[in-house]
Every structure is written in structure tokens, then in C-alpha cells.
Amino acid sequence: MAVIFGIRDSNQQRRELCLANADCPVGQAGVSGLVRECFHNGDVSVVTLRSASTPYSELRKTPDGNGVAEAALVVGDFNSPMPGLDLHGASRLSDMPSQVAGSDGYYFALHCDAAGVVQMGVDFLSQFPLYYWSNERVVLFGTSPELFKSHPDFSATISVDFVVATLMFSHPVSGLSLYQHVKSLQPGERIRIDADHTLAIEEAPKFFGEEASNLVGTNNALEAADECLHKYFKSLAGHSEINLLMSGGLDSRLVAAYLSTSMDSTIVRALLVGRRTDNDRACAERVTSKLGWDQAVMDANLSSGLSHAERVLKFESMGGTFADIADGTMMQLLARYNVPFVNGYFGDIVMGDRHVNVAWDADKGAFSIDRLLSSMRRYGFSDGELISLVQCGDVAERIENILGDLRKEWLEFGSDDWRRSWAFALHNRQRHHVGRTVWRHSFGAWPLLPYVSRDFVSLMGGLPTTFLEGRSLQADLVRLRSPALAKIPLDNNGRKVYYLDKPLGVHIREKLPSPVDWHWRIREMVRRWEERTERRYYFRVYDINSVGWSEIRKKSNEAVNREIPPLNTREAVRVLGDPEARIPVGDSIPDSSRFKTLMGVSLLLAGNKLEASKEAVKKTALSGAQPSRD
Numbered sequence: 001m002a003v004i005f006g007i008r009d010s011n012q013q014r015r016e017l018c019l020a021n022a023d024c025p026v027g028q029a030g031v032s033g034l035v036r037e038c039f040h041n042g043d044v045s046v047v048t049l050r051s052a053s054t055p056y057s058e059l060r061k062t063p064d065g066n067g068v069a070e071a072a073l074v075v076g077d078f079n080s081p082m083p084g085l086d087l088h089g090a091s092r093l094s095d096m097p098s099q100v101a102g103s104d105g106y107y108f109a110l111h112c113d114a115a116g117v118v119q120m121g122v123d124f125l126s127q128f129p130l131y132y133w134s135n136e137r138v139v140l141f142g143t144s145p146e147l148f149k150s151h152p153d154f155s156a157t158i159s160v161d162f163v164v165a166t167l168m169f170s171h172p173v174s175g176l177s178l179y180q181h182v183k184s185l186q187p188g189e190r191i192r193i194d195a196d197h198t199l200a201i202e203e204a205p206k207f208f209g210e211e212a213s214n215l216v217g218t219n220n221a222l223e224a225a226d227e228c229l230h231k232y233f234k235s236l237a238g239h240s241e242i243n244l245l246m247s248g249g250l251d252s253r254l255v256a257a258y259l260s261t262s263m264d265s266t267i268v269r270a271l272l273v274g275r276r277t278d279n280d281r282a283c284a285e286r287v288t289s290k291l292g293w294d295q296a297v298m299d300a301n302l303s304s305g306l307s308h309a310e311r312v313l314k315f316e317s318m319g320g321t322f323a324d325i326a327d328g329t330m331m332q333l334l335a336r337y338n339v340p341f342v343n344g345y346f347g348d349i350v351m352g353d354r355h356v357n358v359a360w361d362a363d364k365g366a367f368s369i370d371r372l373l374s375s376m377r378r379y380g381f382s383d384g385e386l387i388s389l390v391q392c393g394d395v396a397e398r399i400e401n402i403l404g405d406l407r408k409e410w411l412e413f414g415s416d417d418w419r420r421s422w423a424f425a426l427h428n429r430q431r432h433h434v435g436r437t438v439w440r441h442s443f444g445a446w447p448l449l450p451y452v453s454r455d456f457v458s459l460m461g462g463l464p465t466t467f468l469e470g471r472s473l474q475a476d477l478v479r480l481r482s483p484a485l486a487k488i489p490l491d492n493n494g495r496k497v498y499y500l501d502k503p504l505g506v507h508i509r510e511k512l513p514s515p516v517d518w519h520w521r522i523r524e525m526v527r528r529w530e531e532r533t534e535r536r537y538y539f540r541v542y543d544i545n546s547v548g549w550s551e552i553r554k555k556s557n558e559a560v561n562r563e564i565p566p567l568n569t570r571e572a573v574r575v576l577g578d579p580e581a582r583i584p585v586g587d588s589i590p591d592s593s594r595f596k597t598l599m600g601v602s603l604l605l606a607g608n609k610l611e612a613s614k615e616a617v618k619k620t621a622l623s624g625a626q627p628s629r630d
Contacts, residue, residue, distance in 0.1 A: 022150035076107025101190030101204035116195030171432035248283025248491035251344025305548020320436025322600035334444025559606035
């Protein structure tokens, strides 16, 4: 992990006091053994709290008499998935200004030149969270806007647009953050701070290209994709130990296929989460057994939901979806070994069409941004519900402005509506949902992301759409790299598993359907028992009526029993209902999302109001005046 907080302020005493007040206690991160790093160059200071597996590099030239030098800081795997990245040498330092934003990897980068110009950015999809705020004398930046409260110039005023957008989609959009005038860095952007502390957002290289548009043949596309992934996994060969956070699905299966052909089995460990009866874990264990890998297993601890929720809200301020309390378990499992881990994050969106097909408008015979937005809003509240939930006279106008900004963004992607829809889904729902999962898991160990290497995303974005239909290219790559793994069952969050290539024995068993056959009778007994046991891992851990979510719900009900503007707490109480009663949902993943988001927003607003009240009492005590009874 890496919690980062930086400041540019010419007042050294105020700068040091601000950093000291914002220093995150190690216990709040939920893991031990974190390392605190400090970077200083002139009037720029950056504090980083990181795990041992988080790559960290500083480089600088000899400073002048004022302590100012050309210098750079990189946290993460900048342009390389290897640890110990060589950033030394003036030639590499001089290249940094053009590379701080939009490069490969998962990172934060900052460059200071000798003239006092500072530039900073993150990876090309802006997965790594970076917020910023400025006035005429100070610039604040970091991984959470909560850290900005330590500076006396900063006023933590709640953004109504943020509340509306988050309740609309279950995550913020268009760079909005919890606080007014605080923005999050978007893909294709970098921050520039001039010597006079003027902050500007400049264009950075965007990821989307059509380099593969000439690959029209199946063999050419398969060969190009295989070469790209093989190159990535070959670059991991320098690791002495590596973990794979593994599920039973197709994304992890493809990663396992390449790891098994690129690295010795003795240095790979598979990390599995779930119960023995989960389809997801059962399929994953078949793979690890086949490949001879060591494995470590931990079931999702759903009873510790409240502590995990409080940590997520503290470090993220609802910068992503608030939906999965099992992330805390995965973080603990990763922290147990604290070595970099490979994963299958983003595989289904980068190599598939499911998230794009929802944008298809059958009536118009074309992909439509309005259909895509409607699909995204399945996770949030409708216009009428938002008008009731948010105490603001212009909610309807705010909704239309938010949607208008997203429609403009959609037009900026790709050369056709399919590619626009694909890129838009990757930048929005997937970046805020899956991308925030990456951030949470990085608290345990550093993530390596093969599906979102710049070369691979550009390749997939340029292929003819037929190769992404039904994730066919992904399946063909598994068959190419490891035919044996293609014959092991896969989990797709359903009640039954499926196969890429069904083994002969399975075909034979399925040809014995006669009721007089004892095989059939045994299968029926097993099927009926399984129907009483929830074998779908994600449905179980996303269950809003679980013990952990019930604790969060009770806490949020306490929050909405007080005034927490701009939320209409009376309406919030009605929506959340009796905390002792079950919330009726059909599909536990999308149908519960809006309730969870409302809980998170309620807790966040209540926490901010409590902090503001304490600060007011403190200031009143210092001034000798009587405190307000509000």
C-alpha cells in the first residue's frame, strides 16, 4: 500500500506542522510493519506510508544553495512490474516530466525541476488515486482528501454534486470528491505547479489507440495477444517469490496459464479466499493442484464488516464503490506474505463485451451512451428518489449536468460507438469499482496488473469487436498456453460450473440421464443438498443481510437519526428501514448496491459533522467563548 500526502507551501513551519498532523497512525491502516518515507525538495514535501513490498524510489541532482534541485519521487511500479526500478542517472531524470502521467504500471510519480516547476501524475488509467486542492499560497495533494484537513487553509465543505453523483451510480464521476474544490486526477491528465504555486491541469498521453486495427485474422489476433501477455509475464522472472490472488474464474485461469509457463512452480503461491463448498474456491484448488503450486486459503470474515468499512471510508472518502467487506480478508491474506501479487483484475472488461453490450439500443440499432448510463444507474437511485434523498432545491438540474458531462466524455473515446462504450466502461464503472479493489488490496501487498498493461489495453481496444464477443479470445489463449487448464471447470458466479473444453469423462457422465440409473439418483441427491447451500462466493460475501452488513446498517441508522446535510435523513431512515429486518433483494450484487452506498454516504457525512463539531469546541475553548449547542 501507499498512503501519500504532499504539500507545497513556502512556510516551512506550517508545512511541517501540517504533515505531522496528517500522519496516518499505522493502526488505522489495519496492517503492521508499514514504512514511513519523507521526500523534501525546496518547498515541496511528501510523506508516504507504505508496505515493504511497495516499490519506492527517489532520485535527485545536487541541490543548489537554497536546497532546490531537480528531483523525482516514484511510488509503485513505474513503467515496469519489477521491484528495485533503476531511476538513477541524469538522463532518466530529465525524461521524467513527460512520463509522470500516462505511463505503464500502477504508481504515483512527481518531478521537480531546478526552476521550481513541479509535475505529477499517475498510471494511464488513473487507477492510483490522487486528489488535489490549491489556493493562492498552498497546494495539497494525496491519496485521500481526508488528509487535507490538517492544513489550516483547507475548509472541508461537503460537495452536493459528489453526494448526488455517488448516490446515482454508487461511485463518483468526472473527478468529483467529497469536498468542494477538491478534484481527483482523471485519465489523460497531469498536474503542473509553477514556482508561484499556480496549479494547472495539463493533458497527458491517453491510453486509447487503434494499433491493432489491421489484425483482422484470428491467428494474427491470437498471436499478437499471446506475444503481449508473454512479454509481460517474462518480465516478472526477476522476482524470487510471487503470489497469485486466484479465483475460479476465467480471468485468473488465463493468468495461471501464463504464470505456469513463465515461472518455476516453486516460487509461485496461490492465495484463495472462500469456503470449501464454494464453486469459486473448488475450481481454483483444482488448478493449483494441477500446477503443483503451494496455496494458502482463508475464508471471508464477514463479521468484521464495520471495522473494514470505517477503514475504507477513512482512506477513500467514498472515492469508489462501497460494496464488498471481504476486501479486508484478502488484505490480511496478502499482508501475511507481503510479496507482490499477480491477479486477474479488469480481465472481463478488457477482453470481453459484457460490460459494453448493455449499451446496445435495439430500437436504434446502435450503441447508445444513454443505454450505458441507464445500466450504470442500476446500482444507484432514480431521479425521483434522489430528489427526495438530497436536501437541495436544484437536484434535478445537478443530475442533468452530471449526465451531460458524462455524455461529452463518451464522445472523446474511440472512433466508433462500440469502442467509445468499451473505453467509457473501463474509465468509469470499472475504474471506480475494480480499481478501488486494487487500491484496498495494496494495503496488504503490491499488485501487478497484467490485463491493464498499456500495450495490452491498446491491443484489445484496436481489435475487431468479434474477438471480444463472449470473451472468445481469452478462452483461446487459455487453450493455447495450457490445454490441461482448459479442461478444469470454471466458476462464473452461477450455481453450476462450466468448461472451456469438457473432458471425455464429463461427457460420458452427462449421457446417463435415466431415472433408473443409480448415478442419476446420486447426482439428484447432491443437487438438492447443494441448493440448500450457497455455493456462489460473490453472492454470499455481497449479501447485504449478512452479519457484517447488518452491523454497518445499524451504525448508519444511528447516523441518519441526526441531521447530516445535504442528506434528507428522514427519507434515508425510510429507505434503509428497520435495521433488524431483512432488506429484500433479488440479485445480491447489483440490487443491494444503492442501500450500501446510502449507508456509506450516511456514515461519511456523520463522521465529518462530528469532526467539525469537535474542532469547533476546540477553537471555542481556546478563545474562551461559550460553545454552540447545535
